[in-house]
Amino acid sequence: MWIVGAVLLVVAVAAFFYMKHTRSELHAMIGTETLSIPQLEEYRRASDEVGGKGSFRKTAEVVGAAHPSPQGPLTAELSKTECVWYRYRIDRQYEVIEYRDGKRYRRKRTERVAEHTSSQGYAVIDEAGRTIGVDPNGTNPDGVEQTVSRFEPHRGNSGGVELFGFKLPAMLGRGDSTIGYDYKEWVIRPGQRLYILGEVHDRIGPLVIGKPSQDGHFIISTRTEEELRESRVKRHKLLAITVIASFGLGLVFLVAGLFS
Numbered sequence: 001m002w003i004v005g006a007v008l009l010v011v012a013v014a015a016f017f018y019m020k021h022t023r024s025e026l027h028a029m030i031g032t033e034t035l036s037i038p039q040l041e042e043y044r045r046a047s048d049e050v051g052g053k054g055s056f057r058k059t060a061e062v063v064g065a066a067h068p069s070p071q072g073p074l075t076a077e078l079s080k081t082e083c084v085w086y087r088y089r090i091d092r093q094y095e096v097i098e099y100r101d102g103k104r105y106r107r108k109r110t111e112r113v114a115e116h117t118s119s120q121g122y123a124v125i126d127e128a129g130r131t132i133g134v135d136p137n138g139t140n141p142d143g144v145e146q147t148v149s150r151f152e153p154h155r156g157n158s159g160g161v162e163l164f165g166f167k168l169p170a171m172l173g174r175g176d177s178t179i180g181y182d183y184k185e186w187v188i189r190p191g192q193r194l195y196i197l198g199e200v201h202d203r204i205g206p207l208v209i210g211k212p213s214q215d216g217h218f219i220i221s222t223r224t225e226e227e228l229r230e231s232r233v234k235r236h237k238l239l240a241i242t243v244i245a246s247f248g249l250g251l252v253f254l255v256a257g258l259f260s
Helices: 002-031 037-051 225-259
Strands: 057-067 085-100 103-117 122-125 131-134 145-153 161-163 166-168 178-188 193-201 208-210 219-221
Touching: 002 225, 037 057, 037 131, 057 131, 103 178, 131 193
Parallel strands: 131 208
Antiparallel strands: 057 122, 057 193, 085 103, 085 178, 122 131, 145 178, 161 166, 193 208, 193 219
16 A cells, blocks of 8 residues: 555655646746747847857747748658748557466557657748748757558568558567557648747847757747647646645545554
8 A cells, every 4th residue: 555655645746746837937938028029139239239149048929820941841751741940759569478377368569660860950031021940959849740550460480561652671580479669740830820939149140049058948839828828827727726636635645654
């Protein structure tokens, strides 16, 4: 019984820190101003006058449509969708045999065999055709479109499997335990409306918004700021309830277990 109590206390601690992070994100969105590209250029010019070029830094929110970099749009690996950003994940599902108390059990397991997030920068463009660069920095955007969600059963071929033109290696003799492969992919297409909270800088010349160089939040989302705020408020309330309930029940089980 005390083990259950200890697990519940761990859950309470994890939920507490996640709740703090959620509240910090919410406060950052409330306290940060949404600026147009001309406004940011004006701030940059003022910074150049007093501090020199390349030293401009400002936390801001930017809204606009996703736009490819000068190198052109990307092509997503699995679906071949034209996009500015993509991420894919391939998981292998397999079975293992376990023996306990003289009995034989089959257990289903999952392992990640491939995963990739595009790192190429892109831009957001406003109604007047002005752009600001976006440095994704490995961040997984919120609310992006899922282009692939497919499970491919294992065929038993020793040479590996291929789906959507993506080749997977043979699993080193473990193929007969393989159930199949789960393929997932997400993209941001050109033209997708984006909300971005981050640090605007001119380190490479043109204005770019990306992850803050010090403390701060970096959010890329297809949802509006209002929708994001609402989701954070709901999450914070649920986490607060989880913290209180898990901590209270954890103490009860822990005390009961120690004195039973």
